[in-house]
Amino acid sequence: MNSRIALSVLITGMLFSFLGSISSCSKSSSCGKTNVSKDGGNESHNNGRNCMDCHHDGGGGYGCFNIAGSAFTAAGDGVSGGTVRLYSEPNGQGTLLATLSIDKLGNFYTTNAFSVGNGFYPMIENSIGHKVYMPSPATSGSCNSCHGVSTSRIQIQ
Ligand code: HEC
Numbered sequence: 001m002n003s004r005i006a007l008s009v010l011i012t013g014m015l016f017s018f019l020g021s022i023s024s025c026s027k028s029s030s031c032g033k034t035n036v037s038k039d040g041g042n043e044s045h046n047n048g049r050n051c052m053d054c055h056h057d058g059g060g061g062y063g064c065f066n067i068a069g070s071a072f073t074a075a076g077d078g079v080s081g082g083t084v085r086l087y088s089e090p091n092g093q094g095t096l097l098a099t100l101s102i103d104k105l106g107n108f109y110t111t112n113a114f115s116v117g118n119g120f121y122p123m124i125e126n127s128i129g130h131k132v133y134m135p136s137p138a139t140s141g142s143c144n145s146c147h148g149v150s151t152s153r154i155q156i157q
């Protein structure tokens, strides 16, 4: 290899590593954004889909969710308003670990830090005070990775 080729190989290599570092920057930066559901909010979308398919590092969604999911009425519409609470013990016992508002479209989500630990117990309450508890511990904050896939959608009426 003459020195000219060696130089161009070196420059090409530097260019690629430079481009690589740009794209990994833009990927991880989506995780620095705050995106938290609010009572009455209507900015969300994709009801029932696994939000974390896209809202993860490099997934393209706005913000990386630590907890997200969707709740439906018996008629299959998104539940409008209400609250999701995550506890350390079943049936609303133990420590309250997180509280999320359900938006107008039936979605709840947060980019706030949350540690799944050994699991946690979700409770969902609609706007007229009806409550439903998940009896077994959830081991992931991406509720719709199970609900609507391996088990029924989260439903409350
Ligand atoms: C197929 C990929 C994909 C899925 C699945 C997905 N999102 Fe998104 N989401 C995006 C992208 C891309 C954006 C940024 C562009 C936009 O606003 O549409 C976004 C933006 C958002 C925003 C910000 C909108 C704004 O302008 O403030 C919210 C809130 C949101 N998503 C919530 C959710 C929730 C909740 C779920 C699950 C029920 C979900 N997303 C599922 C791709 C997705």
Ligand code: HEC
Residues within 6 Å of the ligand: 067, 068, 069, 084, 122, 123, 124, 132, 133, 134, 135, 136, 137, 138, 139, 140, 141, 142, 143, 144, 145, 146, 147, 151, 154, 155
């Ligand atoms: C690992 C899979 C999985 C994840 C993740 C998961 N769930 Fe569940 N959930 C289930 C299963 C399975 C049931 C059915 C009852 C049981 O076996 O505990 C259930 C039941 C429920 C129920 C009770 C439903 C009823 O009609 O009685 C609620 C409410 C619920 N889950 C909410 C949530 C919320 C909120 C999240 C996210 C924070 C979540 N779940 C995450 C698997 C999951």
